[in-house]
Amino acid sequence: MNIVVCLKQVPRDNSVAITAQKSIDASGIEMITNLFDEYALEAALHINDSLSGAVTVLSLGQDDWVDQIRRALAMGATDALLINSDAEYDVYTAATILAAATKRTESPQLVVCGRNATDDDSAAMAPMLARILGWSHVTYVSRIVAASETTLELERKLEDEQEIVRIKLPAVISVAKGDTEPRHPPLLRVRKFAKAEIPTLAVSDVVATLPHQPQLVDRVPPAARKSGEIIEGADVASKVATLVDRLIADQAL
Amino acid sequence: MDFTANYDMFLNEEHDMLRQTVREFAEREVLPHIREWDRSGAAHGEGPETRTYIRPLIEKMGKLGFLGICMPVRYGGAGMDYLALAVLCEELERVDSFLRVVASVHIGLNSMTIFQWGNEEQKQRFLVPQAQGRKIGAYGLTEPNSGTDAGAMESTARRDGDHYVLNGEKIWISLSDIADTFVVFAKTDPAKGNRGISCFVLERGMPGLSTYPLHGKLGVRAGNTGGVVMQDVRVPVANRLGEEGEGFKIAMTALDSGRYTVAAGAVGLIQASLEASVKYAKERHTFGVPIGDHQLVKRMMSHMVRKMDMGRLLVYKSGWMKNAGRRNTRETTLAKWHATVSSWESADDAVQIHGAYGFSDEYPVERFLRNSRGGVIYEGTRELQELLQADYALGHREIAPKLRCELPAYNKAEWEAE
Numbered sequence: 001m002n003i004v005v006c007l008k009q010v011p012r013d014n015s016v017a018i019t020a021q022k023s024i025d026a027s028g029i030e031m032i033t034n035l036f037d038e039y040a041l042e043a044a045l046h047i048n049d050s051l052s053g054a055v056t057v058l059s060l061g062q063d064d065w066v067d068q069i070r071r072a073l074a075m076g077a078t079d080a081l082l083i084n085s086d087a088e089y090d091v092y093t094a095a096t097i098l099a100a101a102t103k104r105t106e107s108p109q110l111v112v113c114g115r116n117a118t119d120d121d122s123a124a125m126a127p128m129l130a131r132i133l134g135w136s137h138v139t140y141v142s143r144i145v146a147a148s149e150t151t152l153e154l155e156r157k158l159e160d161e162q163e164i165v166r167i168k169l170p171a172v173i174s175v176a177k178g179d180t181e182p183r184h185p186p187l188l189r190v191r192k193f194a195k196a197e198i199p200t201l202a203v204s205d206v207v208a209t210l211p212h213q214p215q216l217v218d219r220v221p222p223a224a225r226k227s228g229e230i231i232e233g234a235d236v237a238s239k240v241a242t243l244v245d246r247l248i249a250d251q252a253l
Numbered sequence: 254m255d256f257t258a259n260y261d262m263f264l265n266e267e268h269d270m271l272r273q274t275v276r277e278f279a280e281r282e283v284l285p286h287i288r289e290w291d292r293s294g295a296a297h298g299e300g301p302e303t304r305t306y307i308r309p310l311i312e313k314m315g316k317l318g319f320l321g322i323c324m325p326v327r328y329g330g331a332g333m334d335y336l337a338l339a340v341l342c343e344e345l346e347r348v349d350s351f352l353r354v355v356a357s358v359h360i361g362l363n364s365m366t367i368f369q370w371g372n373e374e375q376k377q378r379f380l381v382p383q384a385q386g387r388k389i390g391a392y393g394l395t396e397p398n399s400g401t402d403a404g405a406m407e408s409t410a411r412r413d414g415d416h417y418v419l420n421g422e423k424i425w426i427s428l429s430d431i432a433d434t435f436v437v438f439a440k441t442d443p444a445k446g447n448r449g450i451s452c453f454v455l456e457r458g459m460p461g462l463s464t465y466p467l468h469g470k471l472g473v474r475a476g477n478t479g480g481v482v483m484q485d486v487r488v489p490v491a492n493r494l495g496e497e498g499e500g501f502k503i504a505m506t507a508l509d510s511g512r513y514t515v516a517a518g519a520v521g522l523i524q525a526s527l528e529a530s531v532k533y534a535k536e537r538h539t540f541g542v543p544i545g546d547h548q549l550v551k552r553m554m555s556h557m558v559r560k561m562d563m564g565r566l567l568v569y570k571s572g573w574m575k576n577a578g579r580r581n582t583r584e585t586t587l588a589k590w591h592a593t594v595s596s597w598e599s600a601d602d603a604v605q606i607h608g609a610y611g612f613s614d615e616y617p618v619e620r621f622l623r624n625s626r627g628g629v630i631y632e633g634t635r636e637l638q639e640l641l642q643a644d645y646a647l648g649h650r651e652i653a654p655k656l657r658c659e660l661p662a663y664n665k666a667e668w669e670a671e
Contacts, residue, residue: 184278187318187331190270 001053001149001169003044003110004102006129007072008034009065010119033068036114038182040175044112045076045183047147054078056105060097062086066198073193074185081105082200090213091120095128100206102133109169110152115140115176126174136171142178256524256561257343263336263569271322271333272340278317279348282310287349287475291620294474307431307477311355315386320359324368325668328376329384334663335575339517339568346518347525350624351476353518357632358427359383361514363390363436366507367454369660370495379434379454391432392511393423393455393481394504401637403504404447408439408483417441417453417493419461419486425631429464429479433457436507437481438500450500454492461486472623495658502656509582510660511632512589513575517568519592519628523561526596526603526621530554533607533616544606553602560595567591578662580653583645590638593628600625 015030044055056079057072059065069080083101102108111133116123123139130137142157145164156163157176167173203210231246233239247253257272283290286306293304314320323338324330331337338360346353367380367390382388399405408421419439426435435455442449455462466479495503531554534545544550567588574581600621604611611618629635644650 181281184281184313184317185274186316187271187274187322187333188326190274191267191331191333194267194270 001047001051001109001147002105002107003047003053003055003112004058004105004108005037005041005044005055005072005077006098006111006113006125007037007041007057007059007068008114008117008119009059009061009068010034010117013118031064031068033071034114034117034119036116036118036175036177038114039177039180040112040114041072041075041077042180042182043141043144043173043175043178044110046144046180047110047152048076048078051147051149054106056081056108058098058101058105059083060085060089060094060101060203069198070193070196071185071190073196074189075183076185076189079105080196080198082198083203083206084200085203087203089210091122091124092128093211093213095125095132096211097203097207098125099129099132101201102129104201104206109149109171111135111172113172113174115174123174126172130172133170133172136167137173138165138167138171139174141173141175143180256527256558257565260565260569263573264340267333268337268340271337272344274317275319275341275344276347278314278319279345279352282313283348283352287620288614288617290351290475291349292474292614294470294476304475304477310352311359311389311431312386314355318386319356320386320389321364321384322356322360323663324364324380324384326671328368329381330668332669334572334665334668335513336569336572338514339572342514342517343521343524343565345521346624347521347528349475349620350473350518350522350627353514353521354427354473354476357511357514357518358392358432359390361511362392362507363432363434365510365660366392366436366452366503367494369506369510370452370499370503370658374491375454375494383434388433389428389431390434390436391426391428391481392507393426393435393437394507395423395425397422397424401634403438404450404501406438406440406450408437409443410439410441410451410453410488412441413487415490416487417451417490419453419455419483419488421483423481423483425467425478426464426481427476427478429481430466430477432464435462435481436494437483438504439483441497441500445498447501448498450504451497452494452500452503453488454494455481455483455486455488456492459486459488470627472620472625472627474623499657505582506656506660508632509580509585513568513571513581513585515628515632516564516571516585516588516592519589519596519625520561520564520568522596522621522625522628523557523564523592523599526599526618527554527557527561529616529618529621530557530603530606533610537608550606553606557599557602560591560599564588564592564595575660576663578659580656580659583641583652586633586638586641589628589633590635590642593625594635596625597622597629 009031012030012032017025017028019025048055055077057077058081060083113126140156141154143155146153152167154165231239231242318331321330322341323335326332342353342356364383383390396406410417410419440449441451461484463482535543537544571581571584571588603618607616607618610616
C-alpha cells in the first residue's frame with residue numbers, strides 16, 4: 001500500500017519568547033516536526049512494516065524544512081516531496097495544494113495526518129483533504145488495529161469511549177497521540193539521509209489556480225485585564241467595611 | 254545558548270546529527286522516568302533484577318546503532334569515529350550517568366578492547382553481535398581486594414588442555430546482571446606479577462559463572478552494578494584475548510578507551526548541572542532580583558562554563574588522537590581527571606545554587622552530585638591520574654611504550670565499507 005504522510009514544521013512551544021514590544025521573538029524559535037505528525041508518521045510506518053509499499057512524506061513549506069523531512073526518511077519513510085513555498089495559506093488552500101500533490105505520488109491509497117498542528121490548531125486538514133480527494137476519512141485515530149491492501153480497522157479514543165471503525169481505502173485519517181511512541185531514527189539511516197536531496201516542486205507545479213483566500217484586515221489584541229487590588233485596613237472588620245463600600249460603589253452589590 | 258557550538262575544528266555535521274539523535278532518545282526515553290528509576294535503585298532488595306526497564310532500553314540503544322557507534326560497518330557498527338563516541342557519552346550522561354555507563358563498559362572497555370586485541374575469529378564471534386547490540390558486554394578487572402593495584406588480583410586461570418579453568422571474584426562490575434559477555438583478567442602465572450596476567454572473554458551460561466547485584470550505591474542508582482563469581486569456569490583457549498601474560502597491557506589499553514568515555518560523560522554532566530543552574534537562576538528571585546543577578550551565583554556558573562569547555566577540549570583532543578592512531582594515555586587520563594573532578598565540583602555548585610531545593614530530588618542536581626562521585630573513583634582514581642601526570646612531566650613514565658596491538662586509527666572509507 002502506498003501511503004502519504006503530511007508533515008508540518010511548527011515552532012517548539014517552549015521556544016517561543018515574547019519581546020519587550022509584546023510581539024513574538026522570531027530569532028529564538030526552534031522549528032520541529034508537529035508532534036501529532038510524528039504519530040502520523042509512526043502509524044504509516046507501522047502499516048508499512050506489515051504491508052510493503054511506499055511511505056511518502058509530503059510537506060508544504062520552505063527550503064529549511066528539508067532537515068525535518070530527512071529525519072522522517074531516517075525514521076523509515078521511503079520517499080519525500082516538498083512543495084516549496086514561504087507564503088502563508090489558510091487551511092483550505094493548503095489542503096487544495098496537498099491534495100493535488102498527493103495525486104502526484106504513485107497510486108496513493110491512504111493519507112495520514114496528525115490530529116492537528118500545534119501552531120494554528122485547526123484540526124481541519126484531514127477532513128478537508130478527504131473532501132477534496134473524494135475519499136473516506138476517520139479522525140482521532142489512536143491505534144491501527146488491522147490493515148490490509150483494501151481496508152483499515154482503526155481505534156478512535158474519544159472522551160468517554162473507544163470506537164473501532166472499519167474503513168475502505170482510499171482514505172484520509174488523522175492520528176492522535178496513541179500508545180505507540182514514534183520510533184527513533186537509527187544512526188545508520190540518519191547518516192544515510194543526512195544530505196539526501198529532497199524532491200521539490202513549486203505550488204504552481206501542482207495547482208494552476210489557488211482558491212480565494214480570506215484576507216486578514218486587522219488584528220486587535222483583547223483589552224488588558226484590570227489588575228486586582230488588595231484592600232488595606234487596620235483589622236478584618238474595617239477591611240470588610242471598605243470592601244462592602246467599594247462593591248456598592250462599583251454597583252457590584 | 255548552545256554550549257556545544259563552535260567545535261568544528263573537531264566535529265562535523267554528522268556529529269551534530271548524532272548529538273541531536275542521542276539527545277532526543279535520552280530526553281524522550283529516560284528523562285521522564287529517571288527520578289523514579291533512580292529512587293527504585295536506592296532501596297535495598299529492589300535490585301536491578303527487579304528493574305525491568307534496563308534491558309529493553311539497552312536493546313533500543315542497540316537498534317539505533319549507539320552500541321557500535323565507532324565500530325566499522327563490517328563489524329556491525331555505525332561506522333562513525335572515536336569523536337562520535339565522545340558525543341554519544343556526553344549526551345547520555347547529560348540525562349543520567351547510568352546511560353553513559355552502558356556506553357563505557359559495553360563499547361569502551363569491552364568492544365574496543367576486542368577490536369584492538371581480538372583475532373578475526375573473535376571479532377566475528379564477539380564484536381559483531383555486540384556492535385549490533387544483540388549481545389551486551391561488560392568488563393571485569395577490579396576485585397574485592399584489588400582496585401588501583403590491579404597486579405594484586407587474586408583470580409587465577411589454570412591451563413587444562415584446550416581450556417583454562419578460572420577461579421575468583423570480580424566486583425563493581427557495571428551491567429554484571431545484564432551482560433552476555435565479560436572481558437575478565439586472571440593470573441595464568443601468579444609468580445610473574447603483572448606479566449602473569451591474561452585476558453579472557455567469558456560468556457554467560459558457562460558453568461560456574463554467576464553474577465549478583467550490589468545494593469545501596471551512592472549514585473548511578475538507576476543502573477546495574479554487581480559482582481561476577483567464577484568457580485571452576487572452563488573457558489576455551491579460543492576465548493583468550495591476546496597472548497598469555499599480555500593481560501595487564503590489555504587491561505591498561507582498555508582503560509584508555511574506558512576513561513575516554515568517562516571523561517566525555519563527565520563533560521555532559523557538567524553541562525547538565527550548568528543548564529539546570531541557568532534555568533533555576535532565572536526563575537528564583539531573592540532580594541527582589543533573579544538569583545542569577547547575584548555575583549556569587551554568577552561565579553559558580555562561570556566556573557562551570559570554564560570547567561565544561563576545558564573538559565570538552567581535552568576530551569576532543571584525546572578523541573582526535575585516537576582517530577589519528579596516536580597513543581593518548583597521557584591526554585586521556587588528563588581529560589578523565591579534569592572532567593570527573595570538575596563534574597563533582599559543578600554538581601556541588603549546582604546544588605548550592607538551588608539552595609534547599611537542591612537538597613531534594615524535586616530537582617535533578619542532587620542526583621548529578623551523587624552520580625558524579627563515582628567517576629572520581631572508578632577507572633583510575635583522581636589520585637592515580639595525578640601521579641600519572643607528574644610522572645609524565647618528570648620523565649618517569651614513557652609516553653608511548655610499544656604495544657603488539659594498537660587501537661586502529663579511524664579510516665572513514667574503511668569504517669563505512671559494507
